[in-house]
Amino acid sequence: MSALARQMPPVAKTQVNGIDMAYYEVARGKGTPIVFCHGFPELAFSWRHQLRACEAAGQWAIAPDQRGYGLTSRPDKVEDYDMEHLAADLVGLLDHLGIEKAVFCGHDWGGFVVWQMALMHPDRVAGVIGLNTPFMPRGEYDPIASMRFAFGEDMYIVWFQKPGEADAALGKDVDKTMRFFMRRPPEDMPAPPSGGLTIDKEAGPATISTFAFRDMLAEWDKSDTANQLLTPDELAAFVETFEATGFTGGINWYRNFTRNWERSAHL
Secondary structure, eight states: OOHHHHHSOOEEEEEETTEEEEEEEESTTSSSOEEEEOOTTOOGGGGHHHHHHHHHHTOOEEEEOOTTSTTSOOOSOGGGGSHHHHHHHHHHHHHHHTOSOEEEEEOTHHHHHHHHHHHHOGGGEEEEEESSOOOOOOOSSOHHHHHHHHHOTTSHHHHTTSTTHHHHHHHTTHHHHHHHHSBOOOTTOOOOOOTTOOOOTTTOSOOSOOOOHHHHHHHOOTTOOTTBOSOHHHHHHHHHHHHHHOSHHHHHHHTTHHHHHHHHTTO
């Protein structure tokens, strides 16, 4: 049995919105369901503690591996990961489970998705919980152009725009990559910017961290076990999964920042 299977409820699968989606469910039919939406580089597995707590409390909860991740399909086209697809996947999951409305809880990239669910499909949303990505109105400038201007080419979201480059770097040593990401940050490390970055065009580029994760990952010594968030078995669940899937599906979400920003003008 895999490390993931040892720590999660039984996996279920269904076809939604042209893909096969894997999801984990507890306490079906008890209360207004909560749909937990993970971020990058994460999985439905990231919600293992919340699923256990909901099950113990008799609260219906569902955590999907979202498009491009885990046991869910990974389409080849970058544009298949835009916000319309990501939100429609969740609508399809509700339809499959016979749910009229759910509370959507999102972390990181999942937070962007759940806020957009409320805008795109308000009739299916009973509530939104954004854990670390608060709602932000549409910015004035293309977010990728803004990040490139403010932080330079090495900033990780700008770097992610280059086809195949970040995918290969993160996949070279998945154990190291996951240890790098799944640790407590230094106390003085600033929070990464969001897609709603606001800049002053006249002031020029910001003189702050460039969030150059490529260089930070390359320079980090994986034997450094300080501040690790995961137990060995938890780490194994992530490593086994991303070794099988790679990181391209998740990175493709970032490659739709500009497309999402352009289309959000019509919401």
